[in-house]
Amino acid sequence: MTIESIIAKSTAAALKELYGIEADPASIQLQTTRKDFEGDLTLVVFPWVKIARKAPQAVAQEIGRWLADNEPVVSRFNVAGGFLNLVVEPAFWSSLLENISKQPDYGIAPVTAESPLVMVEYSSPNTNKPLHLGHLRNILLGYSLSKILAACGNRVVKTNIVNDRGIHICKSMLAWKKWGEGATPESTGIKGDHLIGDYYVLFDKHYKAELQALKERNPSMTDDEAAAASTLMQEARAMLRAWEEGDPEVRALWEMMNGWVYDGFDATYRRMGVDFDKIYYESQTYLEGKEKVLEGLEKGLLYRKEDGSVWADLTADGLDHKLLLRADGTSVYMTQDIGTAKIRYRDYPIDKMIYVVGNEQNYHFQVLSLLLDRLGFSWGKSLVHFSYGMVELPEGKMKSREGTVVDADDLMAEMVDTALQVSSQLGKLDGFTPEQVADIAEMVGLGALKYFLLKVDPRKNMTFNPKESIDFNGNTGPFIQYTHARICSVLRKAAESGMPTADYTGLQPSQREITLIQRLADFPSVVAEAGRSYSPALIANYAYDLAKEYNQFYHDCSIMRETDDRVRTMRLAISDVTARTIRTAMDLLGIRVPDRM
RNA sequence: GCGCCCGUAGUUCAAUGGAUAGAAUAUCGGAUUCCGGUUCCGACGAUUGGGGUUCGACUCCCCACGGGCGUACCA
Numbered sequence: 191m192t193i194e195s196i197i198a199k200s201t202a203a204a205l206k207e208l209y210g211i212e213a214d215p216a217s218i219q220l221q222t223t224r225k226d227f228e229g230d231l232t233l234v235v236f237p238w239v240k241i242a243r244k245a246p247q248a249v250a251q252e253i254g255r256w257l258a259d260n261e262p263v264v265s266r267f268n269v270a271g272g273f274l275n276l277v278v279e280p281a282f283w284s285s286l287l288e289n290i291s292k293q294p295d296y297g298i299a300p301v302t303a304e305s306p307l308v309m310v311e312y313s314s315p316n317t318n319k320p321l322h323l324g325h326l327r328n329i330l331l332g333y334s335l336s337k338i339l340a341a342c343g344n345r346v347v348k349t350n351i352v353n354d355r356g357i358h359i360c361k362s363m364l365a366w367k368k369w370g371e372g373a374t375p376e377s378t379g380i381k382g383d384h385l386i387g388d389y390y391v392l393f394d395k396h397y398k399a400e401l402q403a404l405k406e407r408n409p410s411m412t413d414d415e416a417a418a419a420s421t422l423m424q425e426a427r428a429m430l431r432a433w434e435e436g437d438p439e440v441r442a443l444w445e446m447m448n449g450w451v452y453d454g455f456d457a458t459y460r461r462m463g464v465d466f467d468k469i470y471y472e473s474q475t476y477l478e479g480k481e482k483v484l485e486g487l488e489k490g491l492l493y494r495k496e497d498g499s500v501w502a503d504l505t506a507d508g509l510d511h512k513l514l515l516r517a518d519g520t521s522v523y524m525t526q527d528i529g530t531a532k533i534r535y536r537d538y539p540i541d542k543m544i545y546v547v548g549n550e551q552n553y554h555f556q557v558l559s560l561l562l563d564r565l566g567f568s569w570g571k572s573l574v575h576f577s578y579g580m581v582e583l584p585e586g587k588m589k590s591r592e593g594t595v596v597d598a599d600d601l602m603a604e605m606v607d608t609a610l611q612v613s614s615q616l617g618k619l620d621g622f623t624p625e626q627v628a629d630i631a632e633m634v635g636l637g638a639l640k641y642f643l644l645k646v647d648p649r650k651n652m653t654f655n656p657k658e659s660i661d662f663n664g665n666t667g668p669f670i671q672y673t674h675a676r677i678c679s680v681l682r683k684a685a686e687s688g689m690p691t692a693d694y695t696g697l698q699p700s701q702r703e704i705t706l707i708q709r710l711a712d713f714p715s716v717v718a719e720a721g722r723s724y725s726p727a728l729i730a731n732y733a734y735d736l737a738k739e740y741n742q743f744y745h746d747c748s749i750m751r752e753t754d755d756r757v758r759t760m761r762l763a764i765s766d767v768t769a770r771t772i773r774t775a776m777d778l779l780g781i782r783v784p785d786r787m
Numbered sequence: 788g789c790g791c792c793c794g795u796a797g798u799u800c801a802a803u804g805g806a807u808a809g810a811a812u813a814u815c816g817g818a819u820u821c822c823g824g825u826u827c828c829g830a831c832g833a834u835u836g837g838g839g840u841u842c843g844a845c846u847c848c849c850c851a852c853g854g855g856c857g858u859a860c861c862a
Contacts, residue, residue: 523859550857663826727801745827
């Protein structure tokens with residue numbers, strides 16, 4: 191039972207006794223007292239002043255009096271306007287600390303076979319180019335969100351839908367056939383996804399040149415006409431048709447080249463430290479979508495136009511008409527998502543589906559939700575589009591056309607390299623094996639990257655500054671990692687020293703210590719709130735606040751030099767719980783923390 | 788045009804409708820002969836503008852201004 195719930199319960203009793211108000215203890219909100227007032231928790235009494243028909247000060251005074259007299263954990267109180275500041279019995283905090291330190295999985299809720307089943311989709315790449323910085327935000331958010339939801343007591347299935355078919359991959363295939371001269375990742379030493387990306391770019395280059403030539407020959411030609419006349423584009427379309435018809439040669443090429451891409455993606459995911467429980471491929475789901483749409487058509491939920499195309503009328507929901515099948519019977523993006531939904535629901539009894547997809551697709555998911563609901567998916571109406579903003583650079587937006595896109599692999603390599611340079615400059619890793627040094631650089635470099643991308647409210651566009659992110663000071667991953675490493679150092683020294691430990695039950699912690707214990711006690715509710723509001727940023731900012739709070743404590747309170755065995759033992763317990771909580775919080779963000787750095 | 792999202796210190800980010808809007812960074816000043824000087828403390832500095840609802844508004848509503856995204860038989 192948390193201190194908040196204890197006091198909320200007593201407050202409900204006070205309200206009933208003093209004013210005859212029936213208040214649900216869960217609805218009574220307590221906040222941490224601002225540091226310029228005496229107290230640990232603050233109750234805002236405004237909600238009841240009308241019913242009590244008294245001045246805010248008087249209500250606060252009366253409730254405070256009642257709590258001080260009747261609730262043992264409240265030792266005294268003061269009133270400022272409508273704010274009732276409560277001082278908790280100091281010894282309560284040491285017993286709370288003792289309790290927390292006994293919990294091996296502090297902050298993590300248990301999961302049972304009956305827990306809700308949540309599926310989280312993230313990454314969802316196209317197979318024609320390597321992953322970039324924008325994908326990194328997507329993947330890190332999805333992975334972290336999955337961990338947070340699991341920590342909130344959900345069964346979580348992490349999933350990825352790979353867009354492996356379509357005109358885009360045909361462009362790469364065609365360019366490779368024409369100009370590749372049999373190049374493979376092995377023969378060139380280029381990572382598979384990058385190699386395919388190179389051919390995609392090459393196609394575009396030739397295509398642009400062709401359009402240019404067409405328009406020079408015939409200046410009156412519009413862009414659309416030129417595109418229609420392009421032989422390269424016609425060849426790509428022909429290849430897509432051949433693919434759909436199952437042409438063995440095209441299929442073999444497609445499988446080989448996609449295979450290269452998957453090897454490349456796997457390497458990227460592995461380095462990022464993320465994974466999936468189930469991967470879906472659009473080539474295996476798009477036909478299902480078509481079926482589902484035709485089924486909906488039969489039931490009269492959709493309609494067919496004269497040209498044969500199939501549409502959904504969403505005007506009743508304030509939206510437009512939406513195309514689901516082209517006149518030639520082929521699928522569009524929406525149809526594929528319906529097909530994927532169908533197969534997923536067949537594979538898992540999903541209670542809730544969360545799509546981690548950029549905010550440029552808000553409209554798409556609004557429509558998808560309505561359509562899935564109409565087509566009979568129980569979770570359709572309540573599907574969650576976890577919509578996140580774009581990542582920009584200090585120099586501005588990334589534009590593929592201008593070649594300013596930051597490649598995910600390159601960025602990770604740079605971050606790790608910088609981390610390595612910084613630590614070797616400081617000489618902190620002297621005496622470590624090369625493997626240990628490399629591992630720590632990996633943790634710090636990627637920790638910096640991940641933390642920076644996750645600490646911002648996901649909905650907002652953000653600016654990624656690589657230089658700032660790896661700073662060992664400020665609101666950064668390395669700062670938190672460093673704090674953890676330092677606590678580990680203290681704990682190691684304590685273990686080696688053989689100093690006696692003592693029972694600290696009933697000890698009265700100092701204000702500095704209470705502040706930190708209170709912060710530690712907040713952790714479970716922060717995890718719950720992060721899960722409720724789908725926000726890894728809450729966890730990130732909590733970890734930072736905790737690290738900062740610990741540094742103040744560390745500065746003010748000597749640990750190993752403390753001669754009182756009880757006080758020292760308590761401070762070591764605070765340190766131990768802080769280190770573990772930092773580790774858990776960072777783990778929820780998918781960030782590893784080193785014991786030394 | 789219509790729809791959705793966002794506007795907070797120089798900059799990057801916080802703030803379930805609650806007290807004097809918090810951090811970081813940058814700049815300036817200070818502390819710590821100490822368990823890791825990658826620490827701590829202080830100063831400076833902001834809610835785009837105008838109305839409204841409320842005991843109380845960065846937060847909710849309306850208008851304006853500024854930025855982003857969408858409004859594809861691309862995915």
